[in-house]
Amino acid sequence: MKSLIFPTCSPLSFHLRKATPFAFFSLPSKNPNLCQLSTLSNPKFLHIKPAMPSPTPPIFSIPNRKLHTETSQSSSPCGEIHVIVGPMFAGKTTSLLRRIQAESSNGSFQAKLRKNYIQLNKALKGLCFTGRLGEAVGLLWRTRLKADAGTYALLLQECIFRKEYKSGRSIHAQMVVIGYVPSEYLKIKLLILYAKLGDLKTAHVLFDKLLEKTLISWNAMIAGFVQKGCGEFGLDLYYNMRKNGLTPDQYTFASIFRACASLASLEHGKRVHGILIKSHIRENVVVSSSLMDMYFKCSSLIDAHQVFVKVVNRNVITWTSLISGYGQHGRVIEVLELFDKMKKEGFRPNYVTFLAVLSACSHGGLVDEGWHYFLSMTRDYGIQPTGQHYAAMVDLLGRSGKLHEAYKFVLNSPCKEHPAIWGALLGACIWENLAALRWNMRNSGVIKETVAIIKSNKDTRYGLDSIVTHDGMKLPCWALANLLSFRQKLGPDAYDQLDVIGIDEAQFFDDLYDFCCEAADHDGKTLIVAGLDGDYLRRSFGSVLDIIPLADSVMKLTARCELCGRRAFFTLRKTDETQTELIGGADIYMPVCRQHYVNGQVVIEAARSVLESPKLQYGSYTSFT
Numbered sequence: 001m002k003s004l005i006f007p008t009c010s011p012l013s014f015h016l017r018k019a020t021p022f023a024f025f026s027l028p029s030k031n032p033n034l035c036q037l038s039t040l041s042n043p044k045f046l047h048i049k050p051a052m053p054s055p056t057p058p059i060f061s062i063p064n065r066k067l068h069t070e071t072s073q074s075s076s077p078c079g080e081i082h083v084i085v086g087p088m089f090a091g092k093t094t095s096l097l098r099r100i101q102a103e104s105s106n107g108s109f110q111a112k113l114r115k116n117y118i119q120l121n122k123a124l125k126g127l128c129f130t131g132r133l134g135e136a137v138g139l140l141w142r143t144r145l146k147a148d149a150g151t152y153a154l155l156l157q158e159c160i161f162r163k164e165y166k167s168g169r170s171i172h173a174q175m176v177v178i179g180y181v182p183s184e185y186l187k188i189k190l191l192i193l194y195a196k197l198g199d200l201k202t203a204h205v206l207f208d209k210l211l212e213k214t215l216i217s218w219n220a221m222i223a224g225f226v227q228k229g230c231g232e233f234g235l236d237l238y239y240n241m242r243k244n245g246l247t248p249d250q251y252t253f254a255s256i257f258r259a260c261a262s263l264a265s266l267e268h269g270k271r272v273h274g275i276l277i278k279s280h281i282r283e284n285v286v287v288s289s290s291l292m293d294m295y296f297k298c299s300s301l302i303d304a305h306q307v308f309v310k311v312v313n314r315n316v317i318t319w320t321s322l323i324s325g326y327g328q329h330g331r332v333i334e335v336l337e338l339f340d341k342m343k344k345e346g347f348r349p350n351y352v353t354f355l356a357v358l359s360a361c362s363h364g365g366l367v368d369e370g371w372h373y374f375l376s377m378t379r380d381y382g383i384q385p386t387g388q389h390y391a392a393m394v395d396l397l398g399r400s401g402k403l404h405e406a407y408k409f410v411l412n413s414p415c416k417e418h419p420a421i422w423g424a425l426l427g428a429c430i431w432e433n434l435a436a437l438r439w440n441m442r443n444s445g446v447i448k449e450t451v452a453i454i455k456s457n458k459d460t461r462y463g464l465d466s467i468v469t470h471d472g473m474k475l476p477c478w479a480l481a482n483l484l485s486f487r488q489k490l491g492p493d494a495y496d497q498l499d500v501i502g503i504d505e506a507q508f509f510d511d512l513y514d515f516c517c518e519a520a521d522h523d524g525k526t527l528i529v530a531g532l533d534g535d536y537l538r539r540s541f542g543s544v545l546d547i548i549p550l551a552d553s554v555m556k557l558t559a560r561c562e563l564c565g566r567r568a569f570f571t572l573r574k575t576d577e578t579q580t581e582l583i584g585g586a587d588i589y590m591p592v593c594r595q596h597y598v599n600g601q602v603v604i605e606a607a608r609s610v611l612e613s614p615k616l617q618y619g620s621y622t623s624f625t
């Protein structure tokens with residue numbers, strides 16, 4: 001997971017700096033006040049150490065509105081656009097980095113929603129219903145407000161349902177930090193969450209504190225231990241629960257059979273099976289499946305098959321348990337025969353059945369059969385293979401030594417963001433180029449980002465994978481030909497996780513306007529856009545000025561005139577080349593004040609006419625005094 005490392009200085013210091021934002025960028029020498037950037041192993045991971053506030057007063061600014069607008073009355077988290085323009089060497093890139101940091105840590109999201117508790121709950125519920133739990137958690141943290149109990153319950157339930165347990169833990173952490181005391185009901189939700197997350201210590205603390213230990217809480221604890229692979233503790237708890245006079249239900253039995261399966265304890269398994277028979281619980285598919293699984297795991301294939309035979313209302317789940325069980329014992333022929341039988345008896349295999357069949361093919365090294373079943377999923381049953389099916393195919397190909405085919409398969413797979421696929425590939429081979437693999441994972445969106453910076457790939461001055469400021473600070477970035485391809489390149493899921501997008505060298509992007517509209521208005525992103533407002537002839541450059549009407553704020557930075565040290569608003573080209581786009585740095589350009597711009601143009605014009613005269617054809621550089 002990629003994220004911005006937040007600064008340790010207080011929000012106040014950021015606001016102070018925002019009031020005096022341009023002092024850092026105007027001197028030609030190295031400025032110690034500039035924030036220091038360093039890259040982590042991940043080339044696009046930003047690690048920004050905050051700079052100290054500058055004592056120097058601002059040189060020049062034209063903020064259209066205050067930096068952090070607090071105007072939003074809407075519950076939908078709309079984005080923002082902040083534009084930074086100026087001549088070369090003014091500190092646009094440097095400013096971009098600082099703004100990204102400030103926006104993402106102390107930014108306007110916070111200000112927007114802090115004011116309105118009702119909107120917060122509404123927004124959180126909205127995010128929750130649309131499955132955007134990560135964003136909901138981010139919002140909770142940024143606002144640092146107490147949501148209402150119903151919202152917390154909904155969020156926790158959704159985290160449990162979607163298996164986003166870490167988001168749930170983050171919600172709990174937010175409750176603790178802001179001093180919210182959960183009700184008994186929320187405590188049980190939290191207990192279930194921690195049990196599912198595998199943090200049994202915390203789950204146990206919550207369990208101990210419950211005023212009344214209901215069957216739900218016992219079941220959650222037992223299931224938590226069993227899922228964590230601590231079957232023994234699960235069994236202990238079960239016997240404890242019995243001592244406390246509680247009667248097991250189907251969830252208890254399912255967990256206990258799983259515990260016995262993991263311990264391969266046929267003795268306990270049979271004992272609990274006896275209790276199940278005596279209980280009044282009606283035939284239950286989950287219980288039967290876990291019972292079969294227990295017998296399979298205890299290598300009692302006959303008992304397992306007996307359970308299957310006794311199930312009156314068989315369905316695809318019971319069939320799948322039987323097929324998977326034989327698969328676990330490497331009984332590939334039985335798997336394929338039972339699969340055929342199941343179909344003949346009129347049961348439609350589901351994606352789990354196919355997973356069992358593909359795994360069996362993988363264990364049996366049956367590549368052709370594997371392909372057959374994989375293709376049959378969509379063709380015959382309209383089931384779209386999930387990441388796990390792709391992973392099973394990768395596993396099958398990898399195990400059969402078809403690494404190249406496996407790799408190509410991964411790259412072409414529509415769900416290549418699924419970590420299991422890459423896990424399977426890594427597991428199947430000792431990968432020679434891990435960096436390349438990670439790069440692909442990142443591009444596929446497996447590695448998530450909350451902040452991304454893009455520059456034009458026309459800017460080849462310092463290589464394509466980083467933005468480098470004129471005084472040498474380096475920052476990893478995405479170098480792109482156009483902006484509208486970014487979502488696709490990053491991967492839609494990773495894109496959705498983004499809060500802030502920085503765009504440098506904006507003058508080179510033709511689709512700047514459309515991208516900014518889409519990203520801010522529809523996708524709710526905060527955009528920080530830096531670029532030249534004017535070219536070397538002081539004409540509007542690219543579409544940078546076109547986005548001013550879209551912007552929440554605009555800053556015009558100035559540099560220092562290289563000839564007199566006064567404020568420099570313009571960029572002078574020192575060569576006689578006339579194309580608008582000409583990549584370069586201090587070798588070709590220099591920042592100048594109005595007077596030296598005018599003088600410079602006069603000198604350049606004079607030099608050009610001299611150089612263009614047929615008699616003189618040498619030297620293209622011009623010097624000024």
Ligand SMILES: Nc1ncnc2c1ncn2[C@@H]1O[C@H](COP(=O)(O)OP(=O)(O)O)[C@@H](O)[C@H]1O
Nearest residue numbers: 025028029088089090091092093094469470471
């Ligand atoms: N004439 C110059 N030549 C080289 N570096 C300069 C010059 N003027 C300023 N600088 C340095 O460049 C830094 C700004 O770099 P950067 O943020 O990349 O600017 P921009 O993106 O606006 O071109 C300044 O803080 C200063 O250290």
Ligand SMILES: Cc1cn([C@H]2C[C@H](O)[C@@H](COP(=O)(O)O)O2)c(=O)[nH]c1=O
Nearest residue numbers: 087088089535536571580581582583584
């Ligand atoms: C004035 C001017 C500049 N460029 C190029 C030169 C550089 O490669 C970039 C500007 O980079 P910076 O981060 O703002 O220093 O733009 C150009 O192509 N044409 C021009 O007229």
